[in-house]
Amino acid sequence: MVLIKFMVKFLKxxxxxxxxxxxxxxxxxxxxxxxxxxxxxxxxLMSVLGSTDWLLNWPKWLDVRLMHWTNDGFGSFIxxxxxxxxxxxxxxxxxxxxxxxxxxxxxxPMVIGIVIAITFFASGRSxxxxxxxxxxxxxxxxxxxxxxxxxxxxxxxxxxxxxxxxSAGIPGGIxxxxxxxxxxxxxxxxxxxxxxxxxxxxIPGIMLFGLGAVPAIIAIFIYAxxxxxxxxxxxxxxxxxxxxxxxxxxxxxxxxxxxxIQLPLALPNIMQGINQCTMMALSMVVIASMIGxxxxxDEVLLGLQQLNIGRALEAGISIVLLAIVFDRITQAYGxxxxxxxxxxxxxxx
Amino acid sequence: xxxxxxxxIAVLTISILAIFTFVSxxxxxxxxxxxxxxxxxxDFDWDSANIHAAISSFILEKGYGCxxxxxxxxxxxxxxxxxxxxxxxxxxxxxxxxxxxxKPHEEAGTIFNAGINTPASEQAFWVDATTAAxxxxxxxxxxxxxxxAALFNDPENPGMGRMYSCxxxxxxxxxxxxxxxxxxxxxxYTNYDPGTSGALDAAIAGAFAKGNPxxxxxxxxxxxxxxxxxxxxxxxxxxxxxxxDMSAVVESIKADGPDAYVASCACEYRDMALTKSMLTxxxxxxxxxxxxxxxxxxSTPTVNKLLAEYTDPNTGGDMEATARMFLSEYSExxxxxxxxxxKKISAAL
Numbered sequence: 001m002v003l004i005k006f007m008v009k010f011l012k013x014x015x016x017x018x019x020x021x022x023x024x025x026x027x028x029x030x031x032x033x034x035x036x037x038x039x040x041x042x043x044x045l046m047s048v049l050g051s052t053d054w055l056l057n058w059p060k061w062l063d064v065r066l067m068h069w070t071n072d073g074f075g076s077f078i079x080x081x082x083x084x085x086x087x088x089x090x091x092x093x094x095x096x097x098x099x100x101x102x103x104x105x106x107x108x109p110m111v112i113g114i115v116i117a118i119t120f121f122a123s124g125r126s127x128x129x130x131x132x133x134x135x136x137x138x139x140x141x142x143x144x145x146x147x148x149x150x151x152x153x154x155x156x157x158x159x160x161x162x163x164x165x166x167s168a169g170i171p172g173g174i175x176x177x178x179x180x181x182x183x184x185x186x187x188x189x190x191x192x193x194x195x196x197x198x199x200x201x202x203i204p205g206i207m208l209f210g211l212g213a214v215p216a217i218i219a220i221f222i223y224a225x226x227x228x229x230x231x232x233x234x235x236x237x238x239x240x241x242x243x244x245x246x247x248x249x250x251x252x253x254x255x256x257x258x259x260x261i262q263l264p265l266a267l268p269n270i271m272q273g274i275n276q277c278t279m280m281a282l283s284m285v286v287i288a289s290m291i292g293x294x295x296x297x298d299e300v301l302l303g304l305q306q307l308n309i310g311r312a313l314e315a316g317i318s319i320v321l322l323a324i325v326f327d328r329i330t331q332a333y334g335x336x337x338x339x340x341x342x343x344x345x346x347x348x349x
Numbered sequence: 350x351x352x353x354x355x356x357x358i359a360v361l362t363i364s365i366l367a368i369f370t371f372v373s374x375x376x377x378x379x380x381x382x383x384x385x386x387x388x389x390x391x392d393f394d395w396d397s398a399n400i401h402a403a404i405s406s407f408i409l410e411k412g413y414g415c416x417x418x419x420x421x422x423x424x425x426x427x428x429x430x431x432x433x434x435x436x437x438x439x440x441x442x443x444x445x446x447x448x449x450x451x452k453p454h455e456e457a458g459t460i461f462n463a464g465i466n467t468p469a470s471e472q473a474f475w476v477d478a479t480t481a482a483x484x485x486x487x488x489x490x491x492x493x494x495x496x497x498a499a500l501f502n503d504p505e506n507p508g509m510g511r512m513y514s515c516x517x518x519x520x521x522x523x524x525x526x527x528x529x530x531x532x533x534x535x536x537x538y539t540n541y542d543p544g545t546s547g548a549l550d551a552a553i554a555g556a557f558a559k560g561n562p563x564x565x566x567x568x569x570x571x572x573x574x575x576x577x578x579x580x581x582x583x584x585x586x587x588x589x590x591x592x593x594d595m596s597a598v599v600e601s602i603k604a605d606g607p608d609a610y611v612a613s614c615a616c617e618y619r620d621m622a623l624t625k626s627m628l629t630x631x632x633x634x635x636x637x638x639x640x641x642x643x644x645x646x647x648s649t650p651t652v653n654k655l656l657a658e659y660t661d662p663n664t665g666g667d668m669e670a671t672a673r674m675f676l677s678e679y680s681e682x683x684x685x686x687x688x689x690x691x692k693k694i695s696a697a698l
Contacts, residue, residue: 071662075558082559093504203547207555211513211543212505292544292552294505298517301544305518306603 034064078207085208092160092214099156104149111152112137115325123332124339133328136321147296147318154285154295154322157213161220161281162274169225169277170270173232174258183233190226198223198287206291216288220281227276235269236262271334278326286319296322385415385638388631391436392421397570397623400655401440401466403668404675405645408682411697412690413638434459437631438642441466444624451626463627463642469620469649472521472568474512475579480562488583489532492564498537501564510538513552513565517542523599524618525566526607531595531615532584538564553577569649575657584617591616637687644685651679673698 011018035041040060042048048059103111116134123129141148176183198219205215239262247257263270289297296319303312388409392402399421406417420427420436428447430436432454444451444462454460476486484497491497492510503511512534515521522542529535543549549565550573556563557577567574585591591614601609625642632639647655658664659671676682677698683691 068663078555078558082555086559086561090504097505097507203551206548206551207558210504210555211541211548211552290544291548292542298542298544302518305516 030064031062035061037065037068038063074204074207082208086210089209089214092217093212096156096160096213096217099159100153103152103156108141108148115329119329119332122329122336124336126332129328129332133325136324136328140318140321143314143318143321144299147299147315150294150296150299151318151322154282154297154319157216157285157293157295158220158278158281158326161217161224162278164217164221165225165228165277165281166274168221169228169273170232172225173229173270173273174236174263176229176233177236177262178258186229190229193222194226198284202288202291211292213288213293215291216285216293219288220284223284224277224280227280228270228273231269231273231276232266235266235273238269239265268334268338271330271337275327275330275334278330279323282319282323282326385409385413385635387416387418388635388638389435389437390417390419391427391431391439392419393427393441394421394423396572396656396659397467397652398441399668400652400659400671400675401645401647403672404647404682405438405440405642407669407672407676407697408641408686408690408694409638412686412694413641415638431460431626431628434628434630437628439626440642440645442624442626443470443621445621458629460626461629461632463625463632463639465622465646466625467570467623467647467649467652470569470623471581471620471649472566472618473584474582475565475567476582477557477563478578478580479560481580486580486582489528489534492582493533493537495537500562501538503539503541506539510564511541512538513543513549513563514540515542515566516544516546516549520599520603521566523602524595526602527595527598527610527613528584528615530610531612570652570656572653572656572660575650575653575655585615587616587619590614592619641686641690645682646685647681651675651681 038061042061048054054062112134115137116130119133120126120130140151172186176186201222202215202219205218209215209218243261243265244257247261252260285293285295286297286300289295289301296315299315300312300319303309303315388406390402390406392398402419406419409415409417420430422430424443424447427436427439428442428450431439432450442451442462451460451462455462474489476492480486480500484491484500486492486497498510501510501512503509505511512525512529514525522540526540529538529540543552549567553563553565553567553573554577555561563579565579567579594613595615598609598611598613601611625645627639627642632642655671655675658674659666659668665671676694686694
């Protein structure tokens, strides 16, 4: 018992050192492993130290074997589990094409009408925003009749992508705000997701899911979930300390605090996150056309490949219009939420 | 001590001198039996050209005692240098593509077409070998079967099969579109645009990794073709008239959209033979070496295999290693050189 107690105490006191030693050991392992397996391994270590050449030019044998591990690991992974990804692929495609089927079947004036109605109520009956969004929606089809169906296809991919982002991003953001450890873990992951070039995960995505909309959705998720998580986290942490203290003094439980105070107060920030998420998803849809995703991005790519500047521009503008529609609706809804809160506060006074 | 030191220096000097004289003597010996001299070889910036350059230069160096200087570049500068008599030998020339520039120099007699290096660069429709064997798929007509189409199910268009096609915007995409209509494949298959050629490669590699059936347009010689086993589907034979009629339809579709299609004719892509080229002056001065260059031909499957080896992400990327692998594991090169030369090369391996 004493020994265990001592051990625990020892571990607690020196846990940082143990971690550092462990990391250092991994680094040494990588060095030795890279050297041992290098094709350019010198005959002996002495011949390396004998000359200064290796100090001036980065030596070819000083090369971590991440590439080999990734290639081998991915190869055996896809052999063993590739079939399961087909199931996920079919499921997500079913969702997208079900949604698209409904959108495409609906008469286009009706779709524009619905968009106008949504904007009208989301913007708190602002006539200016509603008119603007209505005209933008009309012009997507007006630019080129082919674009209407393609825009709906892009929209259905976006909806599924954003739905996935919200169902993972908002709980993720909440967890980040409530626990420092979770935040410390997620921050570097989010940095990675936001900066790593899309093609690094698009190509493996193709091999796992096949060409088309599903790797695009995975890419949208990786690329667009970080702003939503960050802004949810920020919104919750920005809630006034005094409000939380007041809630504590009334004996509010943790979940009461979350759903009654923190989330409602953070809602404008979360809406901003959803808005950013939508914009980034839309930009990813265009990149995803390079892996055979149908939609408006497809038209831009075709215009570029045929050196048809006019066609590429038309398609580009229609994407901007689609972005404007999404942006104004989500922005306006966020603003409405904020002003309503303001009204309530004024009413209380 | 000093005496000993002097002795050591003396021994060292003598031995170094001895080595030098030995080396220079042996060099002279080689030069006296062979007056090949320096061969200026041109190489291009794509994989198959690199492999041919590596193999032929290895044979010229070890078998004929030449010194080979390889100059690497893109098509225009390398061909210009060759026309200008700055490069003696090119072991891969896409003759049909550059025929307008090549012909005048060939007629002037400075350079000549030294025969075929790879008999066929193919463009065709392919099906993975497992599925082809199981359902006895040999020609495009065999594909016109709802049960077969169901194997290549396109999840984005339920009820249709998916034929991975060329990249939209490339001429071959439209050619494939016309071919599908002419062959009656369009009732069963979509003409699926993969977006980019990298995405098409990934889709094929992914299907093979998972063991899924795949029906695709593809071309050789390519590294991917050496890694996967696909069967070329037979199409009506190439005739100048049919190809001309089809090209007219293709051009009008490219100009006015798919509605411009009119029924005409469709046939297979013509296999394009890749050739070699030599300076007439050099060939006249080096009969033995030029005989080897003239005889140098590798079959398309072999080139695909070598490309697969050369482009392997983990072990490839080394021209000379690929050349050595070919010379030690394949025997088709032995008929291109006299027996004594073949012996020298085998010894050098």
